[in-house]
Amino acid sequence: MVLMTCIASLLLPLKLHHRIANDYALTSWRVLVLLNLLPGLFGIVSLWLLPESPKYYLAVDEQQKAMEALERCCRLNKGRDVTLSSLGVESVTQPRLPEKKIHRR
Structure with a gap:
């Protein structure tokens, strides 16, 4: 302003x-x-x-896309030669997700 x-x-x-x-x-x-x-x-x-956030992908039950988004963030923050698997991250989950799945139309 x-x-x-x-x-x-x-x-x-x-x-x-x-x-x-x-x-x-x-x-x-x-x-x-x-x-x-x-x-x-x-x-x-x-x-x-800008890409969607990994949290959004986890909320709509797309773990693979969430891992790809996290991989992209990892490479931006740590360098091109570092991957999630080299840091020991094999999968991600989101705590406190509702039991009822989100159905997209």
Whole structure:
């Protein structure tokens, strides 16, 4: 929020007015709105590209995908040559899961 007010205090006094079409002009407040849109777009793209969490995979009873997600995290944190099996992890479970299985449609 502080960054938005700083950018607004720099942009709004500039009196930008670039005509794009007959009745449409690119003004300083429209540039400000476009700049404020960028963090949201970055957040949406990053959430789309990030993998699901191992906890989610365990909740929907997909242990293999949970192990693959944990393997990816292990390699990022410990280095490319370290695997879960080299650390002694062969399987994972989630404590306190409800007895009733989640049925996806």
